[in-house]
Amino acid sequence: MQNINPTQTTAWKKLREHFKSNEAVQMRDLFKEDPERAEKFSIAWEDFYLDFSKNRITEDTRALLLELAEECKLKEAIESYFTGEAINKTENRPVLHTALRAAKSAEIDAEGENVVPEVQEVLQRMKEFSDDVISGDRKGYTGKAFTDVVNIGIGGSDLGPVMVTHSLRFYKNHLKMHFISNVDGDHVHETLENLNPETTLFLVVSKTFTTMETLSNATTAREWFKRSAPKEEVSKHFVAVSTSLERVEEFGMDPKNVFPMWDWVGGRFSLWSAVGLSICLGIGYDNFEALLRGAGKMDKHFRNTRFEENMPVHLAMISIWYNNFFKAETEAVIPYSQYLELFPTYLQQAIMESNGKSTDRNGNKVDYQTGTIIWGEPGTNSQHAFFQLIHQGTKLIPADFIGFKRSLFGDKDHQDKLMANFFAQTEALMNGKTSEEVEEELKFKKLSQDEIERLKAFKIFDGNKPTNTLLVEKLTPESLGKLIALYEHKIFVQGVIWNIFSYDQWGVELGKQLASKILADFASKNVENHDSSTKTLLELYLK
Numbered sequence: 001m002q003n004i005n006p007t008q009t010t011a012w013k014k015l016r017e018h019f020k021s022n023e024a025v026q027m028r029d030l031f032k033e034d035p036e037r038a039e040k041f042s043i044a045w046e047d048f049y050l051d052f053s054k055n056r057i058t059e060d061t062r063a064l065l066l067e068l069a070e071e072c073k074l075k076e077a078i079e080s081y082f083t084g085e086a087i088n089k090t091e092n093r094p095v096l097h098t099a100l101r102a103a104k105s106a107e108i109d110a111e112g113e114n115v116v117p118e119v120q121e122v123l124q125r126m127k128e129f130s131d132d133v134i135s136g137d138r139k140g141y142t143g144k145a146f147t148d149v150v151n152i153g154i155g156g157s158d159l160g161p162v163m164v165t166h167s168l169r170f171y172k173n174h175l176k177m178h179f180i181s182n183v184d185g186d187h188v189h190e191t192l193e194n195l196n197p198e199t200t201l202f203l204v205v206s207k208t209f210t211t212m213e214t215l216s217n218a219t220t221a222r223e224w225f226k227r228s229a230p231k232e233e234v235s236k237h238f239v240a241v242s243t244s245l246e247r248v249e250e251f252g253m254d255p256k257n258v259f260p261m262w263d264w265v266g267g268r269f270s271l272w273s274a275v276g277l278s279i280c281l282g283i284g285y286d287n288f289e290a291l292l293r294g295a296g297k298m299d300k301h302f303r304n305t306r307f308e309e310n311m312p313v314h315l316a317m318i319s320i321w322y323n324n325f326f327k328a329e330t331e332a333v334i335p336y337s338q339y340l341e342l343f344p345t346y347l348q349q350a351i352m353e354s355n356g357k358s359t360d361r362n363g364n365k366v367d368y369q370t371g372t373i374i375w376g377e378p379g380t381n382s383q384h385a386f387f388q389l390i391h392q393g394t395k396l397i398p399a400d401f402i403g404f405k406r407s408l409f410g411d412k413d414h415q416d417k418l419m420a421n422f423f424a425q426t427e428a429l430m431n432g433k434t435s436e437e438v439e440e441e442l443k444f445k446k447l448s449q450d451e452i453e454r455l456k457a458f459k460i461f462d463g464n465k466p467t468n469t470l471l472v473e474k475l476t477p478e479s480l481g482k483l484i485a486l487y488e489h490k491i492f493v494q495g496v497i498w499n500i501f502s503y504d505q506w507g508v509e510l511g512k513q514l515a516s517k518i519l520a521d522f523a524s525k526n527v528e529n530h531d532s533s534t535k536t537l538l539e540l541y542l543k
């Protein structure tokens, strides 16, 4: 992969010029000028339809953004990503979550070895294990079938599995799923309070098996279990997912109960690996396989489709347009599905842990913006919460609207109301409301001219707020797999263009180190070695 400073490319310079003359472009006008705009600025692929016409882009903008992608050698970078080159250079690792959903017959080398047979072997174990738990063939220490599964993990070892399990709960079986992540003892104790040790299965998920939160929660869960059950029965109720067999053994777990994962899978991209065991248990292996299939299809689309028709490339480049030229600071993701309520939270880790970097691939400080701030909540709830600021605030917030043509319970009346809002919002964000329109509306309501004059300014909407609309047939395991992979590849493209390493996370380390130090200070009751603010706070806490 080449290290190209994007701001030094010809395309970037052209984009800067282009921006100057197009900054004030009004989307309303673009639609008036070109009746074929919607068709030109959209991509239809399988059950996905991406409309990016409601953006402040012209055909020239799009061409220049794609030129930037070419000049930053995106095509070559995609090949490096898919073929197992060690593109995570600061950790010297390939980035191969795509191998987890590749065809059985694929050959993908990591450090000279084809990883696909190993991946398939683990998938087979996951299938057998989850089938046995779901059918009740695998039992707890008193011979009863499992009723509850507790996933203990944090970050990538929690967010992906909990988001998918939650999003696909329409497809769930009888097992009750629980997720413990926070080291806040109230989280683990509240969860355990309502569980029966005889029928509870624990999955301890940690790539490194060194994460303080996960090890503390696993220890608390194990002690809770041992209070009711003989200690030799722990192995029946605790399984682990990790790259480190030794650490799992050290922790006192049976190596037979360990599902492996690999260094070449980043934590925040690991839900496709054994980290997704809770998904298999919650919705069954066939549905998990469909999730992988969907992601695999998106992988093929991304790798093999020319940029002009490529969904992840478009989402990434349009976002760069706003981030680096319009200086937009944040992006909203608004799923019009209550099932997807955890999707924005999941994306926060995927996107911000990946592209929240300020050192470029040459080791220099960047002098341009990188990772965007991601946030969002499902519509229509968010319309009644923060949409006011998107509509009439001072900040430019590009937003992705994700909606499904069909609901899962099939209630047409509700679905029509939901989707009417979905379409109305992007239209309103683009069109706004002019002074004349406000006046007309108020006249119609029979307001006096004085009142109209007094109120008019507050009721005007500038509009011209950009959105992407992703319309999907239906929320299924396969379509969710496609959706997640779409954003994973958007992250990749942006990292390539910004010339940063998207697959490490050194920034998280500092907080971890300081927390360990303060924990030691608690034990020694010596808080001298801190700034006066922290010292006072620590003294107050210890009092």
Ligand code: F6P
Pocket (backbone or CB within 6 Å): 154, 155, 156, 157, 205, 206, 207, 208, 209, 210, 211, 214, 267, 268, 353, 505, 508
């Ligand atoms: O939050 C930092 C992080 O390193 C994430 O990248 C990772 O997903 C999480 O911690 C959990 O790590 P592990 O799976 O090793 O416990």
